[in-house]
Amino acid sequence: MKYFYSLLLVLAVTQLYSQETINGSIIDEDTKQPIEFATVYLPQLEKGTITNQNGEFTLEGISQGSHNIIVSIVGYQTASQNITYPLQDQLIIALKPSAIEMEEVIISTPFHKLQSENVMKVERANIKALQQQGAVNLSESLTSIAGVESVSTGVSIGKPVIRGLSSNRVLVYAQGVRLENQQFGDEHGLGISDAGIESVEVIKGPASLLYGSDALGGVLYLNPEKYAPVNSSVSNIEGKYFSNTKGYSTNAGYKSSGDNLKFLFRGSLAEHSDYKTEDYRVTNTRFREQDFKAGIGYRNADFKTDFRYNVNHSKLGMTDGIGVQNTNRTPLLPYQDLTNHIFSLQSTSYFENSQLDYTFGYTYNDRKEFEEHHDHDHHEEHDDHEGEEEHHEDELHLANEEGVLEPALHMKLKTANYDIKYHFPKTDKIETVVGIQGMNQTNKNYGEEQLIPDATVNDFGILATSHIHFNAADIQIGARFDTRNIDVNSGINKNYNSFNGSIGVKTNLTESTIVRLNMATGFRAPNLAELTSYGSHEGTNRFEIGNSDLKNEQNIQADLTIEYGNKHFEFFANGFYNKVNNYIYLTPNGELVNNDPVFLYLQEDAALYGGEIGVHLHPHPIHWLHIETSFESVTGKQDNGANLPLIPANSLTNKVRVEFDKNQFHNGYAFIKLKTTFKQNNTSAFGTATDGYSLLSAGIGGDFNIWNTTLGVSVSGSNLTNKSYINHLSRLKSDGIFNMGRSVNLGLNIIL
Incomplete structure (x- = not known):
């Protein structure tokens, strides 16, 4: 209120x-x-x-x-x-x-320019275009963006990876506020649905100058759907079916705008059974997700404000391996029960030639994890899938007979944050923004198990950045100071400080060629799990021990980008070198506790380097034909020569896309894509190599106008050859469990 x-x-x-x-x-x-x-x-x-x-x-x-x-x-x-x-x-x-695709304004950077005008390289993708490729969830969709991958646990849980960095080294923004959902856990996903999200912007590199701690590796900025045009109303109903999981997702929304006041709401539901490989279904990868988003906005000539609310409730099965083979959608034990609330208020006051932006956010994450209560020293063996199915169903039945099943792990994370920026009056040469940001966060335990203790985190940061226009080049410079206090109920009280800066230049070598060179520093304070963990976790199957002596991670990254584009041909090459001091990592010490291997948090200096390169051809005069090729590579090593964990394998993507508009058929498209992922031999001390593979996908779709109603239809297929493969970033890799096999997906969207 x-x-x-x-x-x-x-x-x-x-x-x-x-x-x-x-x-x-x-x-x-x-x-x-x-x-x-x-x-x-x-x-x-x-x-x-x-x-x-x-x-x-x-x-x-x-x-x-x-x-x-x-x-x-x-x-x-x-x-x-x-x-x-x-x-x-x-x-x-x-x-x-x-014939080049239309540009959009970049929201994640402070000056809100087109990408061609930005000094910093930012990738932007339309969520609808990503969905057309048949991904089951948002995190999987994002892997279509060059330089972005996902650490996955089945098809329900995915954590974004930007150029080899993941966990809370990658900051996620939704509704203009930072998404805080205990993202430090290996098996903790985004906790947000792609329904009601219009686009995503990706900053691939340290963005601590703009966003503070946890943006050391980059930022995913999720833009919510826009309101209806002035004095209009729009409603739609959308549904999708996924053959592999026998699953579906559906959402419906309505939005209306007047001269000054506007509002919208959207609800969605998704359910999936266990995903299937060529030979088996992966037991208990089933899940159910409910999501609701709403917004109300007001604007006049000198002021605008936008209040948004999102609640997401998910019930996610956590697989123990290959067992019961069916297409039921109700998760078995163990499973996660997650509820995530996001409140945001974004406002702007306009003065003569200047403006004040102020954003206030509150997120409330309620995480429950239910598991079998058994003696760790005595495990019942099951000889076949039939016996295991009976075992799982009996356990679930007994749990229901007890009434309300108590969670083994129950944590509530509450986060309030603010972001205030003042845009100084513009001149022909310079634009300047100054601001302050802060956060108060509390974590409390309510379950019988406690992986991390109760704690309070307080952040404060102050920043200034300028965009300077010259005839031959644009320069952007900035500086920032941050402080973070972590107060743990067990007696640990830590303070972390960091000063960071950035400088970048963009110049047009020719009318068609843009060169960008950026250097920036970033930092990340250790999170609660890294500092204080002590216990086994059902989702990770390991006993983690935190380290209260951990220091800030501090990095400096250099990026060089070259882009060439004319009416029918585009080329880009992005290269980076990222030096990370005090890189925090997990490593086993060879001991066991309750049959779980013990992992310790340690630090070592490290470096990551690589980049992306690609071409986009839309030949004259057949502008409707698009041929795209991209290659991405990243290498991560500690200074002692050891490889960093969870570094994605090199990959090559080839895609042919056609666009057409004929008679009653609008926004038509068809594509075929072949993504080749190469063998990953550069593994960490407790990792193993992963074989390469190629995945074929295709799709077709478009809009029909029928009786003053727009009907959108889409058909897509992924892994069409039903290839048995394991992604190097799959958390099920250690058990030899394959990723998802062939899936044919149907979509229907009715716009009223």
């Missing part, structure tokens, strides 16, 4: 200025002819419209000062232009014809 009252207070004190108007027109740069249906958008004000048949547009409710205006339409290069209101003359913007 405090967020609701804060919203009312802000609205009450905000002055309502007169609604000012911008009139303009969009034309073709070559023919000078007007362009109809072009999208005109002011990202800072979140105002947009579409040009009429004469290429004309009108935008109302514009405050005085400097604004960035974005114009985009298929078949043309996206245009970005700074304007100062009031205008002296009518605005006329000319677009260059191009």
Whole structure:
């Protein structure tokens, strides 16, 4: 309720200025002819419209000062232009014809520019386009982005990996606030559904300057779906079926916007049975996920605010190996029962040529893990799948007969954070942002087992960054200071401080060639698990012992990016070198406790290096044909010569995609993709090599207009050859369990 009252207070004190108007027109740069249906958008004000048949547009409710205006339409290069209101003359913007995909504004960086204007390299992907490739969950979808992989536990749990770094070295943002869901655990997933998420932005490198601790390896920034256009309403129902897991996902949403007030909501449900390989089903990889998202926003010429809420409830089975073979969807013991709440309030006050952004967030993660209660020294043996199925079902039945089943592990993590940034008045040469960020986090235990103790974490950071425009180049510099206090009820009290900076330059070698060079430092304070763990965990099957003497991880990374693009050909090459001091890692000491191997947290300096390279061809005059090839590689080693764990294997992806629009069939597409993952021999001390493999996938889809309703249909297939393989980042690899086999997926989306 405090967020609701804060919203009312802000609205009450905000002055309502007169609604000012911008009139303009969009034309073709070559023919000078007007362009109809072009999208005109002011990202800072979140105002947009579409040009009429004469290429004309009108935008109302514009405050005085400097604004960035974005114009985009298929078949043309996206245009970005700074304007100062009031205008002296009518605005006329000319677009260059191009077959390159439209650019979008990057939200995860402070200056909200197109990627072509950014000094820092940021990858952006549309979630709908990722879903078209048939992934079961969000984490798997993200692996289609070059440089991003996933540490998986079956198909229900995935942890993103950016250039070899994972766990809470990769910070995830959702609804504009950091996602805190006890992500330090190896078998802890994202805890968020892709329903109601529009796009993802990936910063591949230290982003501690912008986000503080836990952004040492990079950031995944999830952008929620936008509200409906002004004075309109949109609703849709979507469903998908996955043949491999005999599973489904469905979601429905409604959104409506007036001149100032707007709202939306979306609910989703997904259920899957155990996934199937060529020879067997992997017992207890089944899961159920329920998700609800809602938002309400308000804006006028000088103020905007957006309140969002998301609750996600998941029940995830944790496999013990190959046993019962059926397609039931109710998880067996052991399983996780997770509820994650995210509240966020993002607001902006606009002044003449400057603005103040302030974001407040609260996340509440309730984690329960249920397991068999048995004597660790006496395990009942089962000779066949039939006996094991009876054993599992009896245990579940007995648990239900007891009434409310008590969790063995039960933790509640509550996090409140704030992010306040002031954008100084822009000049022709420089843009500057200063800000403060902070977090208060409490962890409490309620179960019979305690993996980490009760604790409180407090963060505070202050930052400043500037984007400087020169004729030949753009430069971005910044600095930040952070402090973190960790107070553990067992008596440990730790303080961590870090000063970080970044500098980058972007220049156009030619009209078609962009070069970016960035250097940045980052840090990560040890998490509660690394400092205080002492116990066995059902999800990891190991006894972990924390180390209270751990120091900050501190890194410095250099990135070099070269991009070339014309109307029909694109090329990119990204290279990086990442030096990490005091890298924290787990290693076994050869002992056993309750039949679980003992793992210790240690530190050693390390380095990671590699990159991505790719080409994209859309030949003239067949602009509807896209041929894409990309290669990605990362190597991670400690200074003592040992390989780092969980480093993804090198991979090569080839994809052919066609796009078409004919009669009543719109936004049509078809693709075929072959991803080859090479053998991974560079393994850590307790790891083993992983063989290479190739996976074939394909899909087709598009939209039909029927009775004033848009009907979207899609069909996709993954691992079409039903290849038996093991991904090097699969947590089931140590048990020799294969990843998912062939799956054919059907999708239907009705837009009303």
